[in-house]
Amino acid sequence: MTNTIADIEDSDMILITGSNTTENHPVLSSFAKRAVLKGKKLYLIDPRKVKISEHAEKWLRPFPGTDIAWINGMMHIIIKEGLENKEFIENRTENFEALKETVEKYTPEYVGKITGINAQDLHEVARAFAKAPAATILYCMGITQHTCGTDNVKSLANLSMLCGQLGKPGGGVNPLRGQNNVQGACDMGGLPNVFTAYRPVNNDDARIGFEKAWNVEGMSAAPGLPVTEMVQKAYEGELKSLYVIGENPLVSDPDLNHARKALANLEFLVIQDIFETETTKIADVVFPAFCFAEKDGTFTNSERRVQRVRKAVQAPEEAKEDWEILCEIATRMGYRMSYSGSNEIFKEISALTPSYKGITWERIEKKGIHWPCPDETHAGTPILHTAQFTRGLGFFHAIDHTPPAELPDENYPYILTTGRILYHYHTGTMTMKTDGLNILSPECFVEISAADAKQLGLDSGSMVKVSSRRGKIEAKLKVSSKAVDGTIFIPFHFAKAAANELTNAKLDPTAKIPEFKVCAIKIEPVTA
Amino acid sequence: MESNNITINGNTLTFEPGQTILQVAQKNDIDIPTLCHLKNTIPTTTCKICVVEIAGRTELIEACATAAADGMIILTQSLKVTKERRKNISRLLASGNHNCAIRGFDSQDWTSFQLGVLKDDGKEDLCPVWGDCELQDLAYRYQVKTLGLPLNGCKYETERANPFIIRDFSRCILCGRCVKACREIQVNNAIEFSNKGADAKIITKNDAALKDSDCVFCGECVQVCPVGALISDKSYRDKRFKDTQKIRTTCSYCGVGCQMDIFVQDNKIVKIDGADVDLPPNNASLCVKGRFGYEFVASSERLTQPLIKKEGKQVPVSWKEALDYTAQKLSEIKKNTGPDSIGVLTSARVTNEDNYIANKFARAVLKTNNIDHCARL
Ligand code: SF4
Numbered sequence: 039m040t041n042t043i044a045d046i047e048d049s050d051m052i053l054i055t056g057s058n059t060t061e062n063h064p065v066l067s068s069f070a071k072r073a074v075l076k077g078k079k080l081y082l083i084d085p086r087k088v089k090i091s092e093h094a095e096k097w098l099r100p101f102p103g104t105d106i107a108w109i110n111g112m113m114h115i116i117i118k119e120g121l122e123n124k125e126f127i128e129n130r131t132e133n134f135e136a137l138k139e140t141v142e143k144y145t146p147e148y149v150g151k152i153t154g155i156n157a158q159d160l161h162e163v164a165r166a167f168a169k170a171p172a173a174t175i176l177y178c179m180g181i182t183q184h185t186c187g188t189d190n191v192k193s194l195a196n197l198s199m200l201c202g203q204l205g206k207p208g209g210g211v212n213p214l215r216g217q218n219n220v221q222g223a224c225d226m227g228g229l230p231n232v233f234t235a236y237r238p239v240n241n242d243d244a245r246i247g248f249e250k251a252w253n254v255e256g257m258s259a260a261p262g263l264p265v266t267e268m269v270q271k272a273y274e275g276e277l278k279s280l281y282v283i284g285e286n287p288l289v290s291d292p293d294l295n296h297a298r299k300a301l302a303n304l305e306f307l308v309i310q311d312i313f314e315t316e317t318t319k320i321a322d323v324v325f326p327a328f329c330f331a332e333k334d335g336t337f338t339n340s341e342r343r344v345q346r347v348r349k350a351v352q353a354p355e356e357a358k359e360d361w362e363i364l365c366e367i368a369t370r371m372g373y374r375m376s377y378s379g380s381n382e383i384f385k386e387i388s389a390l391t392p393s394y395k396g397i398t399w400e401r402i403e404k405k406g407i408h409w410p411c412p413d414e415t416h417a418g419t420p421i422l423h424t425a426q427f428t429r430g431l432g433f434f435h436a437i438d439h440t441p442p443a444e445l446p447d448e449n450y451p452y453i454l455t456t457g458r459i460l461y462h463y464h465t466g467t468m469t470m471k472t473d474g475l476n477i478l479s480p481e482c483f484v485e486i487s488a489a490d491a492k493q494l495g496l497d498s499g500s501m502v503k504v505s506s507r508r509g510k511i512e513a514k515l516k517v518s519s520k521a522v523d524g525t526i527f528i529p530f531h532f533a534k535a536a537a538n539e540l541t542n543a544k545l546d547p548t549a550k551i552p553e554f555k556v557c558a559i560k561i562e563p564v565t566a
Numbered sequence: 567m568e569s570n571n572i573t574i575n576g577n578t579l580t581f582e583p584g585q586t587i588l589q590v591a592q593k594n595d596i597d598i599p600t601l602c603h604l605k606n607t608i609p610t611t612t613c614k615i616c617v618v619e620i621a622g623r624t625e626l627i628e629a630c631a632t633a634a635a636d637g638m639i640i641l642t643q644s645l646k647v648t649k650e651r652r653k654n655i656s657r658l659l660a661s662g663n664h665n666c667a668i669r670g671f672d673s674q675d676w677t678s679f680q681l682g683v684l685k686d687d688g689k690e691d692l693c694p695v696w697g698d699c700e701l702q703d704l705a706y707r708y709q710v711k712t713l714g715l716p717l718n719g720c721k722y723e724t725e726r727a728n729p730f731i732i733r734d735f736s737r738c739i740l741c742g743r744c745v746k747a748c749r750e751i752q753v754n755n756a757i758e759f760s761n762k763g764a765d766a767k768i769i770t771k772n773d774a775a776l777k778d779s780d781c782v783f784c785g786e787c788v789q790v791c792p793v794g795a796l797i798s799d800k801s802y803r804d805k806r807f808k809d810t811q812k813i814r815t816t817c818s819y820c821g822v823g824c825q826m827d828i829f830v831q832d833n834k835i836v837k838i839d840g841a842d843v844d845l846p847p848n849n850a851s852l853c854v855k856g857r858f859g860y861e862f863v864a865s866s867e868r869l870t871q872p873l874i875k876k877e878g879k880q881v882p883v884s885w886k887e888a889l890d891y892t893a894q895k896l897s898e899i900k901k902n903t904g905p906d907s908i909g910v911l912t913s914a915r916v917t918n919e920d921n922y923i924a925n926k927f928a929r930a931v932l933k934t935n936n937i938d939h940c941a942r943l
């Protein structure tokens with residue numbers, strides 16, 4: 039997030055898109071809901087009529103996978119009406135002319151045809167966004183999990199820059215991180231192309247710096263494979279071994295059929311985890327690890343705040359910390375790695391990570407600090423880009439709408455979109471061990487609109503078979519006011535009816551994120 | 567220049583326009599007790615415990631709902647104030663089934679009072695939150711006895727029809743904190759006051775059970791309830807809430823990173839509360855997963871032993887064997903098919919420290935940049 043969570047409450051206009059905020063980020067959603075109580079305006083633009091819509095001024099419903107079109111449409115209106123922030127564009131950005139040219143053809147009528155959003159509504163949101171003293175954009179996987187995910191994000195940044203809504207309190211472009219430490223995993227170099235603090239592996243200074251600090255030679259300068267390509271290479275037999283730390287790709291990956299074959303193909307699969315999962319079951323080695331309540335360390339939240347994690351209970355006797363297991367193996371492979379505890383690791387992180395340099399465990403004892411924090415006297419950076427962007431001037435990317443990779447047709451007439459629900463989390467390995475959560479949400483469901491259900495001659499509770507070109511699952515139908523005709527939602531938590539049997543592994547070419555949010559399916563009754 | 571000064575118990579204090587007397591007092595560490603006030607919400611003034619005396623006024627006023635005004639001279643502990651508070655505490659004690667023995671204690675010391683209650687512990691009808699109840703604390707502090715008053719029987723049946731929250735309105739003092747927590751803090755709008763005089767009650771829409779209402783089980787109402795009317799089912803099911811350690815940490819579910827206090831008894835988590843109301847990012851709020859989704863920690867299904875697949879079957883082995891074997895296999899593969907034939911999947915679930923070591927392990931030990939995590943999934 040460019041801004042803080044608390045900031046949302048002070049925003050004058052909140053635009054939520056591709057986020058089921060109340061279910062996926064419940065406490066954060068309260069900040070938005072309280073802003074509404076104070077008279078601020080909230081708009082939801084989302085294929086599903088998710089619960090936060092009850093607090094919204096208006097809900098606009100685009101067809102899944104048409105985000106660039108409505109964003110361009112909003113920019114078209116803003117420029118036509120002269121509502122853009124000319125001073126901001128002049129002083130802080132470049133390439134505005136190219137953007138202007140591209141959005142020229144995105145007239146409300148044209149956008150309406152692509153997205154299904156009516157012109158009047160689009161005008162209303164565009165004006166509200168441009169005129170608000172401070173407007174924030176909150177988005178989540180509904181924006182990124184598309185073949186055009188990277189372009190969707192860039193388009194939102196365009197919109198925010200166009201109106202000068204970046205770099206100030208109550209504004210910003212704010213991706214809501216799904217998992218607790220996504221931000222930290224990325225910051226720490228858990229990505230194929232960068233070291234900690236996003237320094238590229240193919241940058242000689244960065245790499246040589248790390249070789250010196252780590253006292254090794256010959257580290258690779260070639261960016262590595264993202265997870266989705268690792269799976270593909272395993273399928274093709276080129277990747278021989280996978281070392282997995284606390285993940286369950288056999289429920290969370292797209293096109294599970296394919297993922298299963300790929301992992302089965304590996305010569306050596308190692309997993310550290312706290313529970314048996316669909317993935318540990320096929321591993322060659324399984325190490326029992328600690329869970330968060332047994333660890334000392336830090337997580338970095340969505341707003342870049344580095345916060346302490348503290349040991350509350352003793353771990354099962356035989357388990358070990360994740361980092362400790364890795365150190366033991368490294369040492370056995372001839373590279374000695376040993377730390378007295380995770381605080382010593384954090385000190386090494388601070389020393390080698392410019393954005394974390396000023397952060398120490400002592401400083402975050404009571405309250406976390408937002409990176410970048412360049413030195414120990416620095417208070418941290420709650421709001422990014424206040425004076426300039428990371429690259430200097432903000433760059434407008436002129437982007438055109440591209441349709442999703444797979445659209446409904448005669449054989450597969452519905453659009454499937456996947457996501458999470460309130461009571462469960464990711465692949466459910468943790469939440470499904472809490473009885474109460476299982477009672478409130480016991481099983482997978484297929485969310486459908488009343489009209490679609492009627493057309494199928496089915497009702498809530500009917501068992502249906504859902505299939506795509508890649509796989510099939512069975513689950514109960516659930517008629518819901520959240521659903522819109524033609525679009526089906528299935529949560530992906532449940533291994534027994536894993537939505538990812540159906541999804542499309544087609545990737546965004548830049549971010550390598552699979553298109554979880556759109557694929558074509560059909561629904562048939564299961565006859566007992 | 568206009569001055570903004572008030573005097574509380576002889577201390578002259580400055581205030582910011584708009585601040586209530588209670589806010590000024592709290593800011594200056596002057597204790598004014600209250601059972602209905604909830605920070606960051608609109609005062610309801612239902613409990614009348616925070617009453618104070620203002621020089622020149624005969625009526626006592628509520629500190630939570632009265633703005634400080636220049637020149638006010640305030641007494642928070644005068645005889646008149648204490649008498650009024652005692653009267654209001656006994657009114658509240660008599661209003662419901664407050665049978666934790668505070669009604670009848672005559673000892674002057676807390677320990678022997680607690681010992682007295684302990685004798686009754688385990689009895690079905692004893693209020694489960696004794697020792698962790700704001701009304702009980704105040705009754706003790708103000709030495710209020712209500713033995714002479716009739717025990718008010720249970721007008722409503724206890725609701726246990728959901729896995730997390732027990733609602734026992736026989737102990738509700740109608741302070742309204744839960745309603746404010748639900749409507750003004752979490753904005754879930756699941757509960758409200760029913761306006762039926764003596765039968766006033768906190769209800770969901772159509773007075774349905776929580777599980778059939780708009781309630782999303784965030785538990786904010788349980789956290790703020792001053793008495794034993796709303797309690798977390800699991801925390802009180804087995805043991806009384808005592809001898810616990812409290813550890814501050816960060817929630818491990820979503821990216822909001824809520825700060826929470828974990829309460830531990832005998833190496834087991836018994837309760838999780840949101841941390842301080844002034845602490846970002848969550849200001850004491852939590853959601854259902856963060857507050858109640860902790861049973862996995864102590865689950866009997868936790869992995870407890872390293873496993874190696876031998877002849878197609880995973881068998882338990884010693885750490886030494888598993889580590890040696892893994893190191894040997896990885897070295898072999900690295901040598902035979904090159905570093906880039908190995909990949910590492912680190913995790914958005916584990917700590918920064920774990921992730922950093924995974925990143926170092928991949929790049930410096932395996933010598934590959936094939937490292938990623940499942941955040942995009
Ligand atoms: S648990 Fe949360 S949603 Fe339910 S009544 Fe309490 S505050 Fe409201």
Ligand code: SF4
Nearest residue numbers: 738739741742744791
């Ligand atoms: S349930 Fe608790 S918080 Fe709610 S009104 Fe009754 S006593 Fe107050």
Ligand code: SF4
Nearest residue numbers: 817819820824853856
């Ligand atoms: S308590 Fe809920 S909202 Fe807060 S971090 Fe945990 S999962 Fe997220």
